[in-house]
Amino acid sequence: MSVVVKVSGKLFDEETVDSLNALREGIRGLIEEGKRVAVVTGGGATARRYIGKGRAMGANESMLDLLGVWASRLNAYLLSFSMADVSYLKVPESLEEFIHAWTSGKVVVVGGFQPGQSTAAVAALVAEASNSELLILATNVDGVYERDPRLFKDAKLIPRLTTKELSDILETSQSVNAGGYELLDPIAIKIVNRSKIKVVVMNYNKLSKLREVLKGKDISTIIEPA
Amino acid sequence: MSVVVKVSGKLFDEETVDSLNALREGIRGLIEEGKRVAVVTGGGATARRYIGKGRAMGANESMLDLLGVWASRLNAYLLSFSMADVSYLKVPESLEEFIHAWTSGKVVVVGGFQPGQSTAAVAALVAEASNSELLILATNVDGVYERDPRLFKDAKLIPRLTTKELSDILETSQSVNAGGYELLDPIAIKIVNRSKIKVVVMNYNKLSKLREVLKGKDISTIIEPA
Amino acid sequence: MSVVVKVSGKLFDEETVDSLNALREGIRGLIEEGKRVAVVTGGGATARRYIGKGRAMGANESMLDLLGVWASRLNAYLLSFSMADVSYLKVPESLEEFIHAWTSGKVVVVGGFQPGQSTAAVAALVAEASNSELLILATNVDGVYERDPRLFKDAKLIPRLTTKELSDILETSQSVNAGGYELLDPIAIKIVNRSKIKVVVMNYNKLSKLREVLKGKDISTIIEPA
Amino acid sequence: MSVVVKVSGKLFDEETVDSLNALREGIRGLIEEGKRVAVVTGGGATARRYIGKGRAMGANESMLDLLGVWASRLNAYLLSFSMADVSYLKVPESLEEFIHAWTSGKVVVVGGFQPGQSTAAVAALVAEASNSELLILATNVDGVYERDPRLFKDAKLIPRLTTKELSDILETSQSVNAGGYELLDPIAIKIVNRSKIKVVVMNYNKLSKLREVLKGKDISTIIEPA
Amino acid sequence: MSVVVKVSGKLFDEETVDSLNALREGIRGLIEEGKRVAVVTGGGATARRYIGKGRAMGANESMLDLLGVWASRLNAYLLSFSMADVSYLKVPESLEEFIHAWTSGKVVVVGGFQPGQSTAAVAALVAEASNSELLILATNVDGVYERDPRLFKDAKLIPRLTTKELSDILETSQSVNAGGYELLDPIAIKIVNRSKIKVVVMNYNKLSKLREVLKGKDISTIIEPA
Amino acid sequence: MSVVVKVSGKLFDEETVDSLNALREGIRGLIEEGKRVAVVTGGGATARRYIGKGRAMGANESMLDLLGVWASRLNAYLLSFSMADVSYLKVPESLEEFIHAWTSGKVVVVGGFQPGQSTAAVAALVAEASNSELLILATNVDGVYERDPRLFKDAKLIPRLTTKELSDILETSQSVNAGGYELLDPIAIKIVNRSKIKVVVMNYNKLSKLREVLKGKDISTIIEPA
Numbered sequence A, B, C, D, E, F: 001m002s003v004v005v006k007v008s009g010k011l012f013d014e015e016t017v018d019s020l021n022a023l024r025e026g027i028r029g030l031i032e033e034g035k036r037v038a039v040v041t042g043g044g045a046t047a048r049r050y051i052g053k054g055r056a057m058g059a060n061e062s063m064l065d066l067l068g069v070w071a072s073r074l075n076a077y078l079l080s081f082s083m084a085d086v087s088y089l090k091v092p093e094s095l096e097e098f099i100h101a102w103t104s105g106k107v108v109v110v111g112g113f114q115p116g117q118s119t120a121a122v123a124a125l126v127a128e129a130s131n132s133e134l135l136i137l138a139t140n141v142d143g144v145y146e147r148d149p150r151l152f153k154d155a156k157l158i159p160r161l162t163t164k165e166l167s168d169i170l171e172t173s174q175s176v177n178a179g180g181y182e183l184l185d186p187i188a189i190k191i192v193n194r195s196k197i198k199v200v201v202m203n204y205n206k207l208s209k210l211r212e213v214l215k216g217k218d219i220s221t222i223i224e225p226a
């Protein structure tokens, strides 16, 4: 069995590497259980900084997206190089390259693939191509809330919902801010549905206790394809 | 100025090469006008045949999509090799590769890029990355209709509409058949909107008269970003 | 020990995937016996269709051959994706790429390599480079006949012959039709001879019983290098 | 004639894109004069941040250097994408790739090539391979000083010196800080000497007036190979 | 119009670079006439030395051929780097890579492509793919002789013959020595015939007077496809 | 644990393959001990011959170095193909490619990486990137001497010294001949120091007794980082 972990780019913006180390521990734990692991990294603040500069200099939207993609790949290299004994050590730049890399038996770490596509969509594609039954979205909140928890402090976490229900929530909660669809975009949802992939949303601070979270011993949100 | 022509895979399913030759004439006409041209080819019946066999053999959804992608690339090679004096002669396999290929000054022909993505989305990305102001969708009907013209013989063609209006029509007209969103999918519409690309839908049988169609001398549908 | 199976492109033209599934069973059987397997796929009707269109559009002979090569690679991807747990999942495009891919320990599936070269020659090269002692040619007839069995219903199968004898037969039997040398062309024969590779010609409908055929329990032709 | 501009990574750390825009103007000015231009970008603060995190996570020195290399490539993409009409749009990852890219006639932008090598060494190699007679080092000080000007406010600028004299100064002035040899390292000096390349050190804030600086109308340091 | 020059590997074995310089002059002459030029280089003594060592060390036949291919590529790089202002500066490793390289407008230099294939076959493929009407074989004799001129001092040169006649001569004259078919092997002849390419065999010492030779002002052999 | 063996290009210049076979035996011995092995090959006489011709033809210094790099890669292919059962069979062309190749678990053989860099520097980089604790320099003398042993027959071998001491010796002993720094250049020394890699210099004729040499049972020089 294999698992895909999609980590928010925000993990790479933190001052310390504690959460990154927790991520590695979580990955090693999964490997010890006999699971194969693929990781998808977001672009975070580095992506936003380069996109901002590119926009100020007049680059077109495709190329702005590519700057974000390259920033996410830089995050991917950081993680990959930091577990050199188990990782593939080359960040695949497309799903076709991922598919081939996956046959190596190694942990494969990727960033973005192409413009017009979120790293959440990349994660769904990677999960589908690798026949994974589980996609973990590790982010800076504890799961899916009824409303965007950064904006509404009292928003309530939803422990279990369907992709259909998630779409409805995200359309409302995310429509307020420009970036839109941060957790799962429509393509990611389409992929997750067509290949019946279970999704777990959790806080990346708990990645060292990943197994406990997956056993339901800690807070998270489980999304069932539907 | 540059133009992107997206041709339906159905063009490659026809018995004769007459429409393909018309496409080449249309492209040469644009070049003579001093325009640069990129072409995106659909997968057509070849794609459907290989996807059908792959499904019967148990390949996963990502790999089925990749079979469709490779079929569309075969169509792209056919077209590219048939105008060897002006074309790049290598079919780029990702937007990054397209962007580099585009700097060659040649006609660049691509098929699909990756799973989970229609060739219409590829065409929108290619138009955006190449700073094209015009995206031509050449297909087996004369333009956008109020309802799917294959199912409703009396459907009326709409000469001009916005992407917003198109989304509404496609949601209704295409919801009936499984394939869905054939002309422009949500990602394509998002790209076309964010980069203000004008879209013209026309019949590929009229490609040799492409300039006339673009001047409004023949039937087609013009879609304005909005 | 390793084995190379060259399958006629005609296998991919059939209505059902039964023979393709038999091929997979045959391959899995060989793997279970501890053998490594490489597969070379012909281009079949898809190749002929695209070459026909390319010719009608004026592509040169090299590019027509390349269309055939890409069609055979599409067949290779279909097979490769359909046994994703054991295959390399990337179709190598040259012998050098094959040689590297072979070090992965996976089943490597290739189509054609380059213009001016049959997939039988590719199969001989692949067998030589992988130090295989056996090359299986799986096709739509039961073995080598005294005359082309498609043209002469009463042609008699030859159970055992040398490459020298084969050359003589093919020169006569195949000289009638334009395509020429379908089973083994002169280059393939040269390679098979210089590296002393045993060749077995058999019907692809019997691929699920491959082991029986190899043990001589079913009809086939054995060609000894000489 | 061709010119290589090596820009300090510090240019990419600034709040605004003013200096980056000045760089582009400078490049366009050179192109208008009929010169070809290659650009090498340093890694700056992004490189230092990722190297710091990688070190905290236990990556080895080669991989830390590679993180710096990837950061400098991100800077290269930002610049390249911001002048899409004249640039190669792919950042070459080795000198061999640069040499090929250079034949395109475009502006080629590179970051680092490999571990154990400064971007100044890359710039010298790029200048040599492209038969450039001039290598411009654009940085955050006005030229070469008798002592490190960041540490000694009263250090005096040297308008003209030989590579031999530069080696002596850098050994003293740079030995104080760990990073060492920032302007030109021993390999860069060896290359610049063996191929007789003239080097000009100048402030990147003056890049829009590059032509004036090169004509000696503004402050800078000229280093003659010797 | 374009021309392919295939130079014997022996040219690279000579003590001096005089003949190599003559080759460059010949190429520049063709360019000045407005012709495009591709060059194919043989492997010569370097190839034989490495093949000999590889055989003594037990490498298989495919890999021995590859050593010869790499040696011919080394020759190709020498020539390519020595005319850096007009050449592509990357030696393509397959016909597909050549086809793409050819669109650059540069002189493209290649060595061998793959095992089981002579560089004469490579030259024929390159001529066909580039729609060249002329293939020049530059070697250490003055043309095609009735018998091998190295063995029979009084052998007579044949100024003009067909590929059919050449095949007959080569079969007799070359059967004596092991190497066989040195000038044009069966595949090269097949390609040259199917695409109606004219072949001229000449001495590489006369390459600086290439235009005179082509005008019939100096000795050579002209082979007409048939 | 892993070991890097850097073999002098002179090993490939010898008449017989005896020393090359000894190298293979040495490598197989290390593998049997459970060690992983990477090999770096020098360019030797082939490199010098091609560089000489390139210089006579006016190629620039970068391209002359590249000819040496390609010659060393030819040596690398010879060795790699001669132990096809354990080697990666593709010669990586950069450290990034090596790093990825190393994850395969195979013996990886490389030649040079880029201009301006000795194969000794390549070896140090490869040792660092692969976390090797030992770098063996196998050459045509028995170790490091007080003076260049080719010039001074009575020079005395130094059994153990630090990199600091080596730098001092090499500066004197090698300053006499133009090539300079043959054993370890400044970059190699910098890498070896920063990553604390132990270096052993030994005669390549003793490679079949490599284990004995490493145990101190035969003559060699041990260099400790410092």
Ligand SMILES: Nc1ncnc2c1ncn2[C@@H]1O[C@H](COP(=O)(O)OP(=O)(O)OP(=O)(O)O)[C@@H](O)[C@H]1O
Binding pocket: A007, A008, A009, A010, A041, A042, A043, A044, A045, A119, A138, A139, A140, A141, A143, A144, A145, A146, A147, A148, A149, A150, A169, A170, A173, A174, A182, A183
């Ligand atoms: N209903 C909701 N429940 C949970 N989170 C929500 C909701 N609506 C919006 N969000 C926001 O989604 C964010 C999670 O997205 P995340 O940071 O993982 O995306 P990303 O694209 O990987 O990050 P980056 O762009 O920084 O690389 C949270 O920070 C949260 O504020």
Ligand SMILES: Nc1ncnc2c1ncn2[C@@H]1O[C@H](COP(=O)(O)OP(=O)(O)OP(=O)(O)O)[C@@H](O)[C@H]1O
Binding pocket: B007, B008, B009, B010, B041, B042, B043, B044, B045, B119, B138, B139, B140, B141, B143, B144, B145, B146, B147, B148, B149, B150, B169, B170, B173, B174, B182, B183
């Ligand atoms: N409202 C509508 N107006 C026009 N066409 C519509 C509408 N609704 C559905 N369609 C269908 O969309 C089709 C055009 O899609 P097209 O064939 O270009 O897609 P494609 O994906 O490129 O093709 P392929 O999958 O064969 O490669 C038409 O054949 C038409 O039947």
Ligand SMILES: Nc1ncnc2c1ncn2[C@@H]1O[C@H](COP(=O)(O)OP(=O)(O)OP(=O)(O)O)[C@@H](O)[C@H]1O
Binding pocket: C007, C008, C009, C010, C041, C042, C043, C044, C045, C119, C138, C139, C140, C141, C143, C144, C145, C146, C147, C148, C149, C150, C169, C170, C173, C174, C182, C183
């Ligand atoms: N003497 C003979 N014995 C057997 N088969 C013969 C003989 N002469 C001609 N053939 C023909 O050779 C064919 C086998 O070639 P095969 O179809 O395997 O080639 P292929 O190139 O792989 O196919 P494709 O081009 O369709 O991909 C048979 O269909 C048979 O008709």
Ligand SMILES: Nc1ncnc2c1ncn2[C@@H]1O[C@H](COP(=O)(O)OP(=O)(O)OP(=O)(O)O)[C@@H](O)[C@H]1O
Binding pocket: D007, D008, D009, D010, D041, D042, D043, D044, D045, D119, D138, D139, D140, D141, D143, D144, D145, D146, D147, D148, D149, D150, D169, D170, D173, D174, D182, D183
């Ligand atoms: N004698 C000197 N004269 C001038 N500058 C010196 C001298 N000694 C040290 N320096 C330092 O060298 C620096 C220039 O190096 P520069 O920033 O261009 O290197 P870089 O490697 O490209 O940058 P980065 O690592 O940020 O990408 C100046 O900031 C200056 O402080």
Ligand SMILES: Nc1ncnc2c1ncn2[C@@H]1O[C@H](COP(=O)(O)OP(=O)(O)OP(=O)(O)O)[C@@H](O)[C@H]1O
Binding pocket: F007, F008, F009, F010, F041, F042, F043, F044, F045, F119, F138, F139, F140, F141, F143, F144, F145, F146, F147, F148, F149, F150, F169, F170, F173, F174, F182, F183
């Ligand atoms: N003090 C010294 N001790 C040992 N060897 C020395 C010393 N000074 C110079 N040398 C020379 O260094 C040489 C070893 O370098 P080596 O041949 O390994 O370099 P290489 O670059 O790999 O070879 P090539 O360029 O032929 O590929 C010896 O032949 C020796 O003559």
Ligand SMILES: [Co+2]
Binding pocket: F100
């Ligand atoms: Co790989």
Ligand SMILES: [Co+2]
Binding pocket: B101, E100
């Ligand atoms: Co290209």
Ligand SMILES: [Co+2]
Binding pocket: A100, C101
């Ligand atoms: Co691989």
Ligand SMILES: [Co+2]
Binding pocket: B100, D101
């Ligand atoms: Co290019």
Ligand SMILES: [Co+2]
Binding pocket: D100
């Ligand atoms: Co190119």
Ligand SMILES: [Co+2]
Binding pocket: C100, F101
């Ligand atoms: Co690999």
Ligand SMILES: [Mg+2]
Binding pocket: A042, A179, A182
């Ligand atoms: Mg985001």
Ligand SMILES: [Mg+2]
Binding pocket: C042, C182
């Ligand atoms: Mg066939």
